[in-house]
Amino acid sequence: MSITHQLNKHVNLHIIPNEKYKTVRILIRFATNLTPQKSSQRSLLASLMETNSKNYPSQIELSKQLSDLYGAGFGIGVSRKGNEHYLTVGLNLINDRFAPSGLPVLESAVSFLKEIIFQPNISDNHFEEKTFSREQANLIEYIESIFDDKQTYSALQLQQLFFNHSPEQQTPSFGDIKFIQNETPHSLADYYHSMINNDHVDILVIGNVDDGYVKKCFTDFGFTDRTDSDNDLNLLYKQPFINVIQQQTEVLPVVQSKLNLAYHSDIYYFDNLYFPLLVFNGLFGGFPHSKLFMNVREKHSLAYYASSSIDTFRGFITVQTGIDADNRKQVLRLINEQLKELATGTVTEEELEQTKSLLSNQYLLSLDSQHALLEQAYLGLSIPKANLSQKEWLAQLNRVTVKDIQKVAKKIKLQAVYFMEGSEK
Numbered sequence: 001m002s003i004t005h006q007l008n009k010h011v012n013l014h015i016i017p018n019e020k021y022k023t024v025r026i027l028i029r030f031a032t033n034l035t036p037q038k039s040s041q042r043s044l045l046a047s048l049m050e051t052n053s054k055n056y057p058s059q060i061e062l063s064k065q066l067s068d069l070y071g072a073g074f075g076i077g078v079s080r081k082g083n084e085h086y087l088t089v090g091l092n093l094i095n096d097r098f099a100p101s102g103l104p105v106l107e108s109a110v111s112f113l114k115e116i117i118f119q120p121n122i123s124d125n126h127f128e129e130k131t132f133s134r135e136q137a138n139l140i141e142y143i144e145s146i147f148d149d150k151q152t153y154s155a156l157q158l159q160q161l162f163f164n165h166s167p168e169q170q171t172p173s174f175g176d177i178k179f180i181q182n183e184t185p186h187s188l189a190d191y192y193h194s195m196i197n198n199d200h201v202d203i204l205v206i207g208n209v210d211d212g213y214v215k216k217c218f219t220d221f222g223f224t225d226r227t228d229s230d231n232d233l234n235l236l237y238k239q240p241f242i243n244v245i246q247q248q249t250e251v252l253p254v255v256q257s258k259l260n261l262a263y264h265s266d267i268y269y270f271d272n273l274y275f276p277l278l279v280f281n282g283l284f285g286g287f288p289h290s291k292l293f294m295n296v297r298e299k300h301s302l303a304y305y306a307s308s309s310i311d312t313f314r315g316f317i318t319v320q321t322g323i324d325a326d327n328r329k330q331v332l333r334l335i336n337e338q339l340k341e342l343a344t345g346t347v348t349e350e351e352l353e354q355t356k357s358l359l360s361n362q363y364l365l366s367l368d369s370q371h372a373l374l375e376q377a378y379l380g381l382s383i384p385k386a387n388l389s390q391k392e393w394l395a396q397l398n399r400v401t402v403k404d405i406q407k408v409a410k411k412i413k414l415q416a417v418y419f420m421e422g423s424e425k
Contacts, residue, residue: 001387002204002377003211007218009225015214016206016377018370022098024106024207025370028089028113029378030199031233034080034168040175041191042087043078044183047135048127049089050076054119057128069109070094076116080173081379082237082313087195089113092370095208106209110217118222120192126185136180143177154258154420155320161246161416162262162316169237169314198226200233202381204374235382236268237314246416251423256304258420259331261319263412269312269379270386273411275396276404277310282355283347283405284308284338285319289354291338292319300334302327317412325421332417343409345402352405356397363393 002014032038056062066072073092080086091109099105121128147153156172163169201223205214241264267273285292285308292306304322311317323331341347366372367390380387388396 005215007203007221008223011201011223011226012203013215013218014202014204014377015209015211016204016373017209017211018206019208021207021370022095023370024093024095024205024209025374026091026109026113027204027374027378028117029202029204030087030195031084031202032195032199033233034083034085036167036171036176037179039078039080039085039171039173040179041183041188042085042195043173043175044136044139044180045188045192045195046076046078046087047139048131048188049116049120051131051135052121053116054121055115057121065112069105069112070099072109078173082235083168084233084235085173089117097208106214107217110221114222118196122189122192126189129185132185132188136183139174139180140177143174150254150258150420151320154260154418155318157248157250158260158262158318158416158418161248161418163239164246166239197224200226202378204377206370206374235313238268239264239315241266241413241415245414249419249421251421254420254422256322257325257328257422259321259323259328260418261335261414262416263317264315264415265310265317265412266315267312267408267411268315270383273404273408274312276400276408277312278359278397279352279355279400280342280405280408281308281310281317282359283342283351287355287358289351291341292335295338296321296331296334302331302334316415328419339409339412343406345406347402347405352402356400359397360394
């Protein structure tokens, strides 16, 4: 369990003492309400802040500082969950206990983070132009390159269909090219100041650390109070079911066609059907023994791959398949049959136990990951009932019955179909 200290209004420090780790991981997360423009600005801002700062104006100088911190790992990235968008600063460093001569590495690391966050390469209220232009071009090039990754591209197209009434949810975490192109060194500097002054900020520290010492390191870190109106965050996005299936077909010069489906589930992170949903997904398409894999791919040989995944922050399930274009109708029928089998409870005891065992193993492995534990702790801030002990988590999983899985399957309703039809031309 974490120990929380309020540094400023809506700025909190969460310390998670854990003796099993020889390293300390620090995560500083800026959270705000999701919009297409903000996603784009924050994606570009993350690239600039990760590249250099006022006192480390080149990547060489920034790398030297990390070397002085005994090879600390550093990165800034963006992500999104539900209605929220995150810019996250991460630093992984050696524990003071293992530093030569007991040097205070943590204090130096906090000073480094303070430099990166509060001293970006801004002069006269605009970012240094050469770096800005380079990072802007790199980000645009990266987004344009996604078209060449047909699995990612088809997943994004399916998202466009499913969230056709919500531009916020349609936009990926890395933003939209048209907004990125419109940014200037001056406009992005303005947004940087807005983020620093208004975003909800959580600092999480995990490792074999002393609570009082960590708190001392972050006292007077540099943030100021935020107003309540700027921090009215609501994590879960809930979209009503619409009794119309959105469909799109694109003909592209690819050998392997892609058939992706999106289902409305209305089941969210740690609500009453959360654990049955985990088991349902494992049985449906989440594991190699799942119905989609065994029947669509193996038994009938109609797919190169077939799997399912869940998003419990937006209440939907996706199915991803790679197929020959001529098999589209057969694959659609088979996927529907697998869903019906779960709705009627056609699940063997062996399948149920194997799925629970694999989910348990995934969960137990996550407990060995500092990154995963920090993410779990962060989500627990918004949804306190997610703060389960290991024993409680495994008990809830093991209580899932076939009837629970049937309840989930009966709630699943097809909402969008995206088909990338392969063509020789």
